[in-house]
Amino acid sequence: MTQPAAGVPPARPAFAHASEAELARILDFYDVRWTYEPDTFPIGWSLDGEVVESFSPDFYLPDLDLYVELTTLKQKLVRKKNRKLRRLRELYPDIRIKLFYARDFRMLLLKFGRMALVDELTGTTGQATPPRPADAGPEPEPVLSLAELELPELDPDLLVAGPATTPRGRRRGRRRRRGAGEAGPVAVEALATEDPDPPPA
């Protein structure tokens, strides 16, 4: 979704994580326009040419032509995100994207004197509660998130990723995939190697 003009309170998107909502507030505060998950980029295809892996950066900052991906995942899981990010950069070299790690976000909150928010906004405790209809039934049983399960071989994004999820994303995906030329399609098996680059300390 896109922010309306200045002075008009924007309708907030349903953020997947409380840290994303906090970053949106920070961007609002500094008058930086943003859109939330506007595009999905295919990064892996089956041998049949079907998209089997994709990447949806959390934010796009149109005035800066910059995508921002925010992750507060444990470092084991960040490795997978690093790999996806590198693949994205290989396939779409014209895209500018920055990855905000948990440490970066922690330092950002520290800079603003908001250290009390760190525990509240990072890791699994920062997962936003999905909105529930007023007439919803009893609270469902709590389910462990992937981060809690600490399954480094599972890629949480892969579980929900599919073809481009918005018309704009689909158009971009097709365009970018064509632009990627000889690079794709790529069998996803070839991407399932370990990331040799360790995440930052």
Place this chain on the structure above:
Amino acid sequence: MTRTADLQGDIGDVLLTEEDIAAKVAELGRQIAADYGGRNLTLVSVLKGSLPFMADLMRQIPLPLRIDLMEVSSYGGTATESSGLVRIIKDLSASIADEDVLLVEDIIDTGLTLNYLVRYLRGKNPASLRICTLLDKPARRLVDIPVDYVGFEIPDQFVVGYGLDYGERYRNLRFVGVLRPEVYTPAD
């Protein structure tokens, strides 16, 4: 219980000594004086962190310059309430139209504040607008803005001193040091 700051003991490593800073400020002053000779230079500094740097830098520039000060609110939102937009707490006291403006910053990390200030100052139609910062932390940059004069590029650590604070403390240190993590990490 609120922890009492220990001005010296809370510092892990000294990143820049008083001598390092003085030498660099003198070097920046010479460079700026050479670039702005014969022009109408106004130094604009942002309170409060830039105060020591501004005070030292302006005395290293032997030109008939003007100075002005601004203060902007810092982000302090919470998870449950919107904190609105950045506010100009103290605006410029004189027009900068047709002036050559040099924005003097203590540190640039994300670039969010700088991005806001640059847009704000450009709206006041200066003849030119350049940026000078004592410290640059490029690893944390979110908004890329060209910086014309950089004193030191520093690693991604939380630094205090020489104007830089944590919780409004440590600004009066004569050096720049790395704050011990236990100072800002709540004890279990």
